[in-house]
Amino acid sequence: MNMLIDTHSHLFLEEFVEDLPEVIERARQAGVTSVFMPNIDRTTIEPMLTVCDAYPNYCYPMIGLHPTSVGESYEEELAVVRQYLDTNPHRFIAIGEIGIDLYWDKTFLNEQLIAFERQIEWALEFQLPIVIHTRDAFDSVCQVLEPYKGTSLTGVFHSFTGTEEEAARLLEFDGFVLGVNGVVTFKKSTLPQALKSVPLQRIVLETDSPYLTPAPNRGKRNESARVSDTLNKVAEIYELPRGQVSAITSENALRIFKIPQ
Template sequence: MVDTHTHLYDAAFSADGDTPADAVRRAIAAGVERMVLPGCTPADLSAMNELRSLFPTNVFLAAGLHPTELPEPELVDAQLAEIEAELRAGAGKYVAVGEIGMDLYWDKSRLEEQRRVFAAQCRVAAELGLPVIIHCREALDDTLAVLSALPQLPQGVFHSFSGTPADVARIRAIGDFYFGINGIVTFKKATLPDTLPHIPADRLLIETDSPYLAPVPRRGRRNESSYLPYTAARVAEALSLTPEAIGRLTTENACRLFNL
């Protein structure tokens, strides 16, 4: 299987004697043989690259400036330039631009700047021929507006997708996007299982978003890539398929999108 969104470089994996490398090894042992690690700021790049150097056939990288991690306004352009330079220098190592997007859940005060930063990174992705990993929280209208205005639309994935069938249709009307499903699908009151049949089978991905959103029965713990099979099993149940079939399907999809 492929975990298409995991922050295994996070400091949460360097506590209590654990290490990010240990988390990668546990994932591989659980059948999650490849992992895509998106960056959120330039500060993430060093730890991400260190982990890839240890597991070059298992760990793949993406780089971006996350909407909730914007620095002071006078530093934004410098950080964008740093990330773009890293993407250009790391051809073959970086499989996507991300995590990028729009987030109006925490802060609406920098809406215009979020739009500008998102659009700028989408343009870089299109120029480099890379997909985008999109974070969209309480911001679907604005996210789709930015994408619709781009001169060249990159392919990509709406990560941590938890929307409705109508949301799927709106996104698909804009472009040929994939949908990343994580532990939210296992939660007791989740409506996401009802949405899954509306996602084209060849545009379905699974992810953990670790260390966040641990699936049932691990909910409340630090999430990690080795827990991906729990999400795969719930997706399989919702689609009347076997976990093995979901593993094969989503692996094929991930390899297609990220050129793994």
């Protein structure tokens, strides 16, 4: 049986409180063998760990501070992340999701830059990959990462929706892959064209549940089972069998997140 990994899913959010067991069961039925869970801020750590404890070796947690949660008390938020890392670094498969988001608000850009860079340093210290959230901040993210090009830093550019040129620029970071989700199925998405220049070895699949539901279910709550809709579209773009695409993208995920097969 092929592996299919959802490398980015927030199944610990309140959207799933009512029916999480059914959501997990549908994911299993869809062939999903693992779900990787990025943290948001200190309010989500315990719910996330509770879900991961309930589904061991299936749901895997990350630790980090999401850029939209960076505000005046960002130092306190980062202190919580650091505390979890110091206490049990082997509990987490990555530092994430971290990055820069200037879509909603640019007020805390400086704080976002500090938080992003500090968490990159922690990733190197603990030898963990990073999962990067970028929204309206492509150049800023590239600038922050540039000095780390020669280091052992690895990770995922989550929810890649950019152009061929932007893909090429991100692929210059050797240890990184692009996270592809339901956006690739949207009618107006230019992503199918951009991906034609990206080797399949540099892609992982994700849902970003409960957000970014792929066609044909747009507008409904997203869940991990729907990574199979993204798989279908990616297989079509690369003109390869589904099984081959799920195997290669899953191997990519296991390699980046250092999870034994």
